[in-house]
Amino acid sequence: MISVSTTRRAHRGMVREWRLHALSIFSLAVAFVCLGSALLVVTNLRAVEERWAHAGRASVYLKEGATQDDVDALRAALTRVPGVNAVHYVSSGEARVEFGQRELDSNSVLAALPVEAFPASIELDVAPDMPDADLADMVGKMKALPSVDDVETYQSWTERLARLVRGGVAASALLAVVVLAAVLAVVGSTMRLALQRRRIEVEVLKLVGATDGFVKKPFVIEGSLQGALGAAGAIALLAVLFLLVRGRLDGELAALIGVEPTFLPWPVALGMVALGALLGATAALASLRKMVAI
């Protein structure tokens, strides 16, 4: 149980050694910013992966010599395929216009490409629950047709994205280990320093009959608070940076990746704070193990 005396001593310790604790919290915040950034990237990559995994679309690119009859026959055939919800023909001219509208402001060279550079296509709206095998079967059959040049299901891109997300998760896990080590080192050093400065306090407590637990509790609370505040500070800093970046790039980024960038979900943010508190308390306990033998 945490008594009034324990919390008061922890509060008194933090107030009297505020510079030391502030420095420690800042160092912890820097460590947690690294972890938070990695988690933020992973969160958004996951969102992109999910978006494209269920993109539900495919593009059937037509050969240059495909006639209107070929196109009509293909459209009619595709409409009857189970799992294909809608079929939409995009001519070379329409593709050129669409691309030009999107890229005109940002890249006039691309916008100036000739119409021939944009193949006509049939855009398919595929049901998200369509099995991969059925989709692959349909793609295989379509590729065999003489009027079809290529079929793009965006599957390979999604797979690359999935690999990227897995890499991001691995990097985050590695960063988490680094952050763990950093938190243990920073809180441990702070506690040892605080202890050195408050040695007389510990000595007095032991001489009047305080148990080891009584002596340690305020330091553990201080360590835990440092960890939690460090993590919370890092999240606050990331949130500010996120808002600044999103404010400038939101439209372009959303158009490029197909999803709105999102900040860390609440459970993840709270989890980081809880992790900080836990690591801080553990580090404090570990560094106090030997000190109370008076």
Place this chain on the structure above:
Amino acid sequence: MRAGNARFSREAAQRPILVFEDVFKSYREGTPVLRGMNLVIERGEFVFVTGPSGSGKSTVLRLLYRGETVDDGRILFLGRDVARLREDAIPFLRRNLGIVFQDFKLVPSWSAYENVAVALEVLGLPQRLIRARVGEALERVGLAGRGEDAAGVLSGGEQQRVAIARAIVGEPALILADEPTGNLDPQLGIDVLGLFEEIHENGTTVLFATHDRTLLEVRPRRVVVLDEGKAIDVPNGIATEEFDNSLPH
């Protein structure tokens, strides 16, 4: 002792409060500080422990509050062997002792009140009771109304009074004073001794270690002289022929 399920026992109440039996202690091999020291102190006694520097006065007290452990022998406090106490029982031993040091051992950044209150906070007493008892203790040592002052800004004599208030606030069975007047001028030293005597008059046993002969001469009390690792008992104080005869020639 205060902790645990100890019941009142008439027999235990009649036993000496403190017994040293053949106590040996050395910090370096071949140079023992205590060599089979024997001593019995009854409840309610006021005993000076004296001897030259290095004679083991502080060691005796440190062994008592388990700042050190004996090499051999027994130290019975309230019938229990202090030397055989488990580590987790040491805090409960110390709650039955009031300890006063030459260097006061106060936390300078804490107020006088906080320095005294800590002895009751470790017992988990309610704050209201702590406030009342700390107020009384500060009043007994002549520091009524000074509770809010930081210990670090008090004079030496005042700091020692705070330390004494801390020692008595828990109403311990035994007060250990390790050269408590060593950092004070002679008159303040005598004042502080007077405080310990007042505490003793209320029934508390006091073990007062000092090498200051003037203090021993002021009051005719039982003196234990530590010499060559043994305790020489002088029941009626040093201002007697008995004392001169007891010293080794």
